[in-house]
Amino acid sequence: MLTMDQKYRIKILHRFEAKSMRQIAKETGSDFKTVKKYLDMKDFNEAPPAKQTRSSKTDQYEEIVREWLEADLTAPRKQRHTAHRVFERLREAASSKGLDLDVSERAIRTLVARLRAEISQQDIAFLPLFHPMGEAQVDFGETTFVEKGIRYEGYHLAMTFPYSDAGYTQLFKGQNLECLMQGMKNIFEYIGGIPAVIWFDNMSTAVKSIKAHGEREVTDGFFRFMTHYCFQSNFCNPASGNEKGSVENFVGYSRRNFFVPVPEFEDLQTYNHSLLKICDRDLERQHYKKEERVLDLFVAERKAFAPLPQVSFDAYKYVLARTNNYGKATLATNHYSTAGHLANQNIWLKIGAHTVAILDKDMKAIVTHPRLYGKNKESMLWSPYLNLISKRPNALRYTEFFESLPEKSRNFMEHCDLDEKKKVVSFLADLTQEQSIEEALQSLEKLLQLGAQDSESLRAGYRYLTEPKFSEVKIKVSTKLPEVKEYRINWDGYMQLLEAAHESKANCSQSM
Template sequence: MRVRREHASGKAIKAIARDLHLSRKVVRKAIRAPDADMAYRREVQPLPKLGPFQGQLDTMLEEDEARPRREKLRLTRIHDLLVREGFDGSYDAVRRYAARWRRTRRRDVMNAPAFIPLLFRPGEAYQFDWSHEDVEIAGKPMRVKVAHVRLCASRAMYVQVYPRETQEMLFDAHARAFAFFGGVPTRGIYDNMKTAVTSVFAGKERVFNRRFLVMASHYMVEPTACSPAAGWEKGQVENQVQTARGRFFQPRLRFASIEELNGWLEAECCRWADMHRHPEHKELTVAQAWAAECAVLQPIVAPFDGFHESEHAVSGTCLISFDRNRYSVMAKAVRRTVQVRAYADRIVVRCDGEIVADHPRCFGRDRTIYDPWHYLPVLVTKPGALRNGAPFQGWELPPALAKLRRKLGTGDDADRRFVRVLSAVLDDGLEAVEAAAREALLAGVTSDDIILNILARHREPPRALAIATPEDLMLRHPPRADCNRYDSLRGLHAAA
């Protein structure tokens, strides 16, 4: 500063150098340096000892950078490995080189491509993504699939847990998310997941799955797929995955069932929206921005019937195999081909357009799910199967029928009589048979004949009420006193 000030006042370089005891070269450099930076910078770094081993050290550092955090090597260990290869330099030389190598790598990362911030209008779009999280359900560790949905304008989030990442789970997540948000945006942003996208072409051109397009048409949503390996195109939901993992799923959640876990997650989504400010409109919470966006969302006419359909053959034991488990169907569908509609929480089996089974969905393996009523037509012809038939073990009957079975006792004859009562369900229905059994038990009777008699009496149409007049009560054919008619009935020798 002093050199530049004296030179600006007109003093000669030679005089400045003489007065400040500096060389004229240093004075000229100080005058010409615009930022007065006199620091020395080495342009070439000589590596007399490390030079022959520079390639090996670069390889070690690259491999160590790719290792998990727990497996990374200390620089002392890297120096020891180089010594085994013949390096005779110091540890400080390796440490200084590794520091320069990491600074250079950090500058390369800082030169990453830039992005443009996105702005969405209220009701314009939502983003969807999946993640995998570890939880504990009914005391057992379980890795679940988590569906994430986020409104792009208000930043409202929705999180739902499923055992699978299949298409029916995708449909159910959309139905629940739209019901939670109170409407449907006009556009959906997805990655190239197989349950939505069949083929990926250049640019943004995609072939979407047929059933996925049916769902999008039902909700009047325009689906948009991101570019491959371009997560920043749906950065909001990608950020939501990390937020939910840190705030909701850590430490590990423990619940009795997935349904209970999902109820807790919905409450947490509402709580998060109430507690956090909108990132762009600081005067509003996410919940307030969400309430404003609800007014412009498309209304939900009806939830989409989100099933995945496949065909299966019914075995001779009235069972179908689906998703590594077996389910029973009505006996009328035995040895036939049926259509299985799989939902997120149940399966519905159809045969010629008629529903022949409806079961809660099981996500275990090698389990058999029975409905004893499916086997009732077979049980009528084989009443002995009531004792050892697999579908009838632990059968939860209505209270009146369960009491009737206990009253009848055990044995072949008791089973036969009870099956005779159950067979009436095929014609009269379960409610009517249970009411008849209850009426018989109240009268202190357990006879199958009496119960069937009660059912028959209930089936008879009621007699029409009529007003009887004296004219109606008059006899149209007056009686005749003729005892010979009785003698004729007694036979030929009655008179004798």
């Protein structure tokens, strides 16, 4: 299987040097069918990690060994298990049952090392540069903004096209690889094309190291992004900002013109979409040198762009993590809730610029958090825990979830008996299958205001509010109705029968 840089070279030789598949096969030493396969490939997204099903002889001992090692955390340092002592205890346990231990000491050492790792995770003149059509430059700049009333010291990613002097920008809370890829993807899709060459500085999100003769070792995730969109990357020499002076200028220009006063909004992704339109309006200015509208120059330059790939790129990475006793996973010192049944379990984190999705070991989505930026923060989403709380309703009032309830909902819960509390929390858990937890709590509050008094009236009220209403059928009645005579009931016959029955009953009584 070819490495990502080999796949990238095949694409570049074909697109930029117009070499045939046979020429590429000969030059790269790859099979013709392999070259054809990667030239035809349209999707270079990273596949979700496959579930590992390979078993090991040590699997049967993992639980007991983990128990010993976790117990060591409270033992004196000099009285903790060594890998050899673990092996000896396992052998003694097998011997007591008249059996031989069926694994080697080396295998146990490997198991102990893996489990310990999991447990511990708890002055040169500048030269004027020529920029042809179809080239771009990318950089980050620091920017302050306010989302939902919270102030962030964030960043804006800027992409400029030096030939036309067009520029676009996107706001982010960080400047990691996911932010870089998401911002570039947003701009690519908005302008409808891919530049042939893009200039970067030596940002650590894209460059692992600078080798001899100026070669760069690019991170695997960024290599995948480059290969998917099939553009060439040029990295500036260290401390040579003039080599990408266009974007350096635009970083400051956009901060002064787009982000003054400090922007305030409710949702960052929605704001980023409107920000692209703000950048469109900026193209109406005159080019600083060519005395033409930037918009006209950019329309001409876009003809040099490659079309978008048929498959959209997923700007995410997958990271394996292990939850703690409370079912929380850690990413870069920040903690994310999972679900009540996932305590001390291996899970996958699907990490994007704006979100962190929790996936179980079978890659099934559990819950999606907003991504946290900063240190030692926590995101707690209660919806996956509601079913667990419904089984242990006495624990409800001691949770942060209970304290976060609106006053009316909290008072209602406090006055419910144990069985009714179970039913109400179960009702909330059902609501979160259709709504966010915030929307579910708003529905609860509205139903209580309408007079709901128990779980049954909550469910009935919710159905009334959400299920479709049948419109009243209006029947047209003619104004010329036939005259109907009044009908009077004659009770004489009925009364005669009653009198006869009464006389008959009286006669029977006398005869007796």
